[in-house]
Amino acid sequence: MAILSLGRRAFLRTTVAGAAVAAFPLPLGAQPKSVKIGAVHPVTGALAEIGQACRLGAQMAADAVNAAGGITSLGGARLELVPGDTENKPDVARAEAERVISAGAQLLVGAFHSAQTAAMVPVAQQKRVPFLIDISAADPITANVADSVKKGEQKVQYVYRNFPTSRVFGQRAAQFMAEIFKEAGVQPKRVVLIYTNDLFGQTQARQFQAAVKERNPGFEIVEAIPYPEAATDLATEVSKLKSLRPDVIAPVTRATTAILLLQELAKQRVEALGIVSPGTPGLYEAGQIAQLKELVEYVMDSVPWPNFKNPRTQKVAEEYVKRSGGKTFDTNSGYSYEAILVLADVLERAKSTEPEAVVDALKKTSIKNPLMVAAGPLTFNETGDNPNASPAMIQILGQKPVVVWPRDAAAQKLVFPRPKR
Amino acid sequence: MRVINFAHGDMMVWGMYLAWLLATRLGIDPYLGFVGCAAALFVVGLVVQRGLVDRIVDAPHEMQILLMLGVALVLENGALLAFGPEPQRVRSALTLSTFWLGPLFVDVARLVTFAVAVALSLALYLFLFGTDLGRTIRAAADNAYGALVIGADVRRVYAVAFGIGAACVGAAGALVSPFLPFQPSAGLAASVTSFNIVIIGGMGSLLGAFVGGLLVSVAESLGAVFLAPSLKELVSFSLLILILLFRPAGLFGRRAG
Amino acid sequence: MRWAALAALGVLIALPAVVGSYTLTVLIFVFFYAYLGQAWNIVGGYAGQLSVGHAAFVGIGAYTAAMLSLGAGLTPWLGMFVGGALSAALGAVIGYLGFRFGLRGFYFVLLTVAFAEICRIVALNTEAIGGAQGLYITFTGNPRQFQFPDNRAYYYIALGLMLAATAVVWTIERKRFGIYLTAIREDEDACQALGVDTFKYKMLAMVVSSFLTGVGGTFYAFYLFSLQPNTVFGIPLSVEIVIRPIVGGAGTLGGPILGSFILSPLAELSRFYFARGGWSGAHLIVYGGLLILVVLFLPQGAYPYLRRLLARRA
Numbered sequence: 001m002a003i004l005s006l007g008r009r010a011f012l013r014t015t016v017a018g019a020a021v022a023a024f025p026l027p028l029g030a031q032p033k034s035v036k037i038g039a040v041h042p043v044t045g046a047l048a049e050i051g052q053a054c055r056l057g058a059q060m061a062a063d064a065v066n067a068a069g070g071i072t073s074l075g076g077a078r079l080e081l082v083p084g085d086t087e088n089k090p091d092v093a094r095a096e097a098e099r100v101i102s103a104g105a106q107l108l109v110g111a112f113h114s115a116q117t118a119a120m121v122p123v124a125q126q127k128r129v130p131f132l133i134d135i136s137a138a139d140p141i142t143a144n145v146a147d148s149v150k151k152g153e154q155k156v157q158y159v160y161r162n163f164p165t166s167r168v169f170g171q172r173a174a175q176f177m178a179e180i181f182k183e184a185g186v187q188p189k190r191v192v193l194i195y196t197n198d199l200f201g202q203t204q205a206r207q208f209q210a211a212v213k214e215r216n217p218g219f220e221i222v223e224a225i226p227y228p229e230a231a232t233d234l235a236t237e238v239s240k241l242k243s244l245r246p247d248v249i250a251p252v253t254r255a256t257t258a259i260l261l262l263q264e265l266a267k268q269r270v271e272a273l274g275i276v277s278p279g280t281p282g283l284y285e286a287g288q289i290a291q292l293k294e295l296v297e298y299v300m301d302s303v304p305w306p307n308f309k310n311p312r313t314q315k316v317a318e319e320y321v322k323r324s325g326g327k328t329f330d331t332n333s334g335y336s337y338e339a340i341l342v343l344a345d346v347l348e349r350a351k352s353t354e355p356e357a358v359v360d361a362l363k364k365t366s367i368k369n370p371l372m373v374a375a376g377p378l379t380f381n382e383t384g385d386n387p388n389a390s391p392a393m394i395q396i397l398g399q400k401p402v403v404v405w406p407r408d409a410a411a412q413k414l415v416f417p418r419p420k421r
Numbered sequence: 422m423r424v425i426n427f428a429h430g431d432m433m434v435w436g437m438y439l440a441w442l443l444a445t446r447l448g449i450d451p452y453l454g455f456v457g458c459a460a461a462l463f464v465v466g467l468v469v470q471r472g473l474v475d476r477i478v479d480a481p482h483e484m485q486i487l488l489m490l491g492v493a494l495v496l497e498n499g500a501l502l503a504f505g506p507e508p509q510r511v512r513s514a515l516t517l518s519t520f521w522l523g524p525l526f527v528d529v530a531r532l533v534t535f536a537v538a539v540a541l542s543l544a545l546y547l548f549l550f551g552t553d554l555g556r557t558i559r560a561a562a563d564n565a566y567g568a569l570v571i572g573a574d575v576r577r578v579y580a581v582a583f584g585i586g587a588a589c590v591g592a593a594g595a596l597v598s599p600f601l602p603f604q605p606s607a608g609l610a611a612s613v614t615s616f617n618i619v620i621i622g623g624m625g626s627l628l629g630a631f632v633g634g635l636l637v638s639v640a641e642s643l644g645a646v647f648l649a650p651s652l653k654e655l656v657s658f659s660l661l662i663l664i665l666l667f668r669p670a671g672l673f674g675r676r677a678g
Numbered sequence: 679m680r681w682a683a684l685a686a687l688g689v690l691i692a693l694p695a696v697v698g699s700y701t702l703t704v705l706i707f708v709f710f711y712a713y714l715g716q717a718w719n720i721v722g723g724y725a726g727q728l729s730v731g732h733a734a735f736v737g738i739g740a741y742t743a744a745m746l747s748l749g750a751g752l753t754p755w756l757g758m759f760v761g762g763a764l765s766a767a768l769g770a771v772i773g774y775l776g777f778r779f780g781l782r783g784f785y786f787v788l789l790t791v792a793f794a795e796i797c798r799i800v801a802l803n804t805e806a807i808g809g810a811q812g813l814y815i816t817f818t819g820n821p822r823q824f825q826f827p828d829n830r831a832y833y834y835i836a837l838g839l840m841l842a843a844t845a846v847v848w849t850i851e852r853k854r855f856g857i858y859l860t861a862i863r864e865d866e867d868a869c870q871a872l873g874v875d876t877f878k879y880k881m882l883a884m885v886v887s888s889f890l891t892g893v894g895g896t897f898y899a900f901y902l903f904s905l906q907p908n909t910v911f912g913i914p915l916s917v918e919i920v921i922r923p924i925v926g927g928a929g930t931l932g933g934p935i936l937g938s939f940i941l942s943p944l945a946e947l948s949r950f951y952f953a954r955g956g957w958s959g960a961h962l963i964v965y966g967g968l969l970i971l972v973v974l975f976l977p978q979g980a981y982p983y984l985r986r987l988l989a990r991r992a
Contacts, residue, residue, distance in 0.1 A: 487973050578977075620788055666779045
């Protein structure tokens with residue numbers, strides 16, 4: 001079909017160009033080859049929306065690198081993505097990791113869900129394929145590999161991560177909240193945590209509780225209320241929450257239960273100074289805001305976020321809106337995009353796709369101006385994590401998610417307590 | 422009929438999406454649109470029964486589970502392909518309206534849905550017990566061979582029964598769509614819940630399904646208040662096991678032969 | 679038939695020498711699910727007691743072996759049998775309740791589903807075994823820890839598991855035990871009237887089946903390196919275990935193997951060809967459609983059909 005739609009002139013031009021290339025092949029070795037990167041994400045199943053955002057983010061980054069001339073030190077090599085789908089299952093994640101490698105992938109990125117990422121780790125270690133985790137917060141994933149290298153059970157660590165770990169999430173959330181309350185000049189005392197009782201919710205809740213206990217920031221978590229992952233009704237949980245008279249409500253949700261929760265809070269007219277999440281999806285995505293409208297206004301959420309003070313981020317975000325059909329450039333698309341940029345930078349410095357050379361270059365990474373809000377340059381420490389990967393506090397202002405804290409990344413001034421309706 | 426319909430929840434999800442289409446494209450409130458959803462799902466049920474289930478009546482009964490799993494996969498991922506993965510919710514005028522009855526807090530949308538569901542159940546009851554077709558369905562469910570002997574077109578009766586079942590979940594999906602956000606993957610949980618309710622109430626008993634539904638939600642809410650809330654889910658499954666063991670026909674059902 | 683089976687076995691043993699690691703991975707899952715399917719087949723196929731809660735046994739086996747290895751340093755080579763024993767104990771409880779109280783058909787299905795869900799919810803809320811975060815196993819590649827630097831080792835272990843379970847089923851089939859089980863499936867009341875202790879044989883089938891499934895849990899844990907309640911105790915895994923033997927032909931020796939060889943490659947192929955571009959979900963529609971076609975055209979399962987075909991040839 002594509003050929004049919006080409007004009008005669010355009011057709012001639014392409015064939016002539018093709019013939020010219022065929023007639024004068026570049027000398028072997030100088031020929032721009034391609035580096036294949038396996039990008040494995042949960043594109044179908046319950047996390048499909050996120051997986052698709054990750055895939056598009058990674059693809060756009062590869063396109064951008066290629067448009068800028070590819071990897072110069074490798075003779076302008078192009079980045080070629082080999083997409084994989086975990087179907088939101090760890091066994092499929094492992095098989096997909098093997099498949100993309102057999103399709104020629106020399107590097108891996110993925111995989112959002114920690115269990116699926118963990119299933120890909122042994123493949124990367126066995127096959128000596130450098131694996132940059134774009135999103136996954138569970139601490140043990142990289143720590144375990146670093147540990148087994150330290151004990152001499154594995155020779156080289158091939159697994160690295162550019163994403164805040166669960167511990168960092170909890171610590172930053174407690175820190176941001178304390179700072180924000182101070183900035184606003186109010187001191188809420190009673191925080192009620194309400195969370196989805198699944199892998200993500202439990203992790204976030206525990207790390208946040210631990211950090212609050214450790215920091216003693218002037219507020220206390222009076223109760224942590226879990227609710228089932230597939231909840232269809234939160235009336236009981238919310239009335240319990242209401243009876244605790246919280247100053248601040250700290251929710252950790254999934255996309256569907258976020259809608260359910262905010263609706264229920266509004267229905268039961270729960271009053272509080274504000275809703276401030278220690279980090280959750282469901283409160284900032286364009287689709288969610290369109291659903292929740294005024295309910296989500298002034299809600300704050302401590303999430304990894306693109307740094308819009310970086311001009312490059314702004315350009316990427318605009319393009320993302322176009323290519324995704326109106327979605328926001330956010331945590332998921334952002335970190336998957338950044339992972340490919342990091343790998344491009346690494347390949348440029350490694351001047352080779354040899355696994356050991358790539359790993360060496362990975363360890364020496366230092367990117368001054370990352371796309372995402374960070375606490376410092378993008379580097380990797382001895383466990384293979386980026387110690388400066390950090391969330392930011394965003395707030396929904398005028399139906400748009402905006403960074404409001406830390407101050408030097410803030411695009412707008414925060415509003416707290418939320419104005420009474 | 423004893424068809425274990427693993428696609429039950431996915432049919433409900435399609436009911437929700439159809440309600441969403443009607444609401445967003447044509448501006449029809451789901452509290453009216455549910456009639457259209459029921460009609461569409463009736464056709465789906467009829468086709469599934471006629472085209473698929475009916476062809477394997479003689480096969481081992483595990484085959485039928487497999488068949489419905491296949492249908493469930495097609496429905497779920499069909500929804501994913503057609504509507505995308507984002508959670509949706511249907512906006513109805515009633516979505517956020519509530520009132521207080523003294524200390525009691527009443528959710529209007531849920532109340533209206535409840536009322537319509539009661540009305541629909543009553544209509545279904547009248548249909549099953551008051552019309553010839555309804556009586557034939559009950560006869561065929563009791564004893565297919567007997568129904569055949571007295572000259573009922575059992576195949577047609579099954580198809581209609583399956584269609585009505587699908588129409589009911591379609592209507593249910595539309596009716597809960599104003600307050601229950603949904604995604605294509607929401608079907609499995611809905612299927613499991615409805616199996617629980619049917620068993621606790623009693624298979625083949627309308628009143629049973631109704632009381633079973635009330636019982637499960639009340640027990641879950643009580644469990645959430647008095648037990649750790651995370652153990653809420655445990656309540657309905659424990660209830661299910663107890664009923665299975667001590668009253669396997671359910672609270673209102675008759676023991677199957 | 680026997681020669682064909684032996685020839686096929688020879689090919690499978692020689693295969694790792696020629697095919698790549700991805701093909702091996704696909705085959706490892708083919709064998710592993712055939713193994714789980716074969717274990718399920720004893721109670722679900724031969725005895726006709728449909729269990730859709732076998733994930734509970736995988737989960738218990740996996741968590742036991744992993745906890746013993748992480749906490750007590752016990753090698754999974756022994757831990758797998760402890761896991762199997764605990765699974766068998768749970769199987770005995772479920773079987774006792776189900777069979778003593780005479781639950782059949784749909785009722786038994788729901789009993790097993792309910793037990794698996796209860797296991798999942800308990801695991802989800804038990805901090806000592808990691809709660810919802812589950813357990814993460816360190817990849818060391820050390821064979822003593824049931825880990826291998828080379829995929830081929832996993833391949834032969836999975837193949838061995840499948841063959842061992844098949845040998846167990848083959849033995850059962852030839853003993854009076856197997857004949858009773860089939861009789862129970864066909865007409866339990868008549869069987870009982872003839873003086874067969876149907877309760878005893880159903881219990882035995884359940885225990886053997888849950889033991890084998892529990893042993894399989896160790897392989898799951900040390901091949902995928904992390905355990906979460908939702909993945910190992912969840913309904914989707916139970917369904918995965920059930921569909922292969924049913925497609926192949928429940929209650930037949932070759933059913934689980936054939937079913938696994940049909941379904942796993944179909945899943946891979948449909949993902950390979952239809953999971954591209956923006957068409958996410960298309961491959962699962964195709965897979966679901968293929969399941970429906972299998973049911974419509976091979977309503978007794980693939981294995982009986984294949985046997986008839988071969989018999990006609992001969």
